[in-house]
Amino acid sequence: MKILPNRVVPLALMGLAVFGSALADVPQVSLTIKDQQFTPKQIQVPARTKVEIRVNNEDRFPAEFESSDMSREVVVPGNSTVSVYIGPLPPGRYNFFNDFNHAAQGWVVSTPQPSK
């Protein structure tokens, strides 16, 4: 018995990716890894909103952007940029770190937006 042909999974993922990029109305913030440190160490994001963090690793070797508070985990290869989507987050401070080098720590601070 075959549950799904093997081709369906990659096709579905591609479909999802196209679908996802069509909805690209998400605020972006940038985060840089250089000399094994995050800059800035604290990122401000609007609360209760989905946000894209573009993590740019300017070091030559890989890092892993990880957060237990936000359950995020992604390898950022050397000299590369990856996108991590977070939220919507309730107001608060959320720790993140480089799992390949725990000396690098940072925080996402989500603050309520002024009332619309």
Next chain:
Amino acid sequence: MFAAAVIVFREVLEAALIISIVLGASRGVAARGRWVAGGVVAGIIGACIVAVSAGVIARSFSNVGQPLLDAGILIAAVLTLSWHNIWMAKHGRSLATQVKALGHDVQTGNKPLTALMVITLTAVMREGSEIVLFLWAIAASGATRFGMLSGSAVGLIAGSLVGVLLYRGLLFIPLRHFFGITSWLILLLTAGLASEAAGFLNQAGLLPALGQGLWNSSAILSQDSVLGQLLHILAGYTARPSGIELVFYLTTLVGVFTLMRTIGRPMREGKPQAAQKTETVSQFP
């Protein structure tokens, strides 16, 4: 050296536990050792390819290539494990009867063996690529080669040892209850992997979180504790699950359970003479 030992241990442990459970669950199937070994080798090769092309993968699909790949590998593992469990629900009882009657492993055809290999491959590939990238990172930041190698060796041996212990432990379960228990273990494992896939798709911005952190049980059982980590690997325990992770977890749990009960219903109990026929397990409609 310590950092290398810890991270290699963590990743090896995850793969080793998955492999020992599926090895246990396919007890009595002849030649499974060879197929699992094949899966390990293929997984290591796959891990190196993923690690070397990490840059290309990261940049693809608008910079969310890596979580997409992770989700894809996990979904492949979920489908294979589900299929394996449904197959075992159908054949487990007759396997147990035959193993008892014949006193040796049973030829079952290639289907469960291919599944075993795919599961092993996906587990080793996912965990292995992280090990390679991590070692690369610490090598570049100036760790000594000796420290790295000895740390990795310690982690590798310790992680595999826990896997062997789990497998040995499983074998203590009486044959009568054996496949019932292993199928529950696989069901929980599968649901955990499905929720992890949902987490990656959410991280890639493709699925809504449906509530980030529905609850926080860190105070009761931290995910960083030994027990928390083991439960995370074995049953997908998450201290702060998101809504979408919960939806995937429950859907997989209920869905696969229902399929096991319906299409995977055991064939009629084998009478002693039926146990002599080794072909009975080779057909799967």
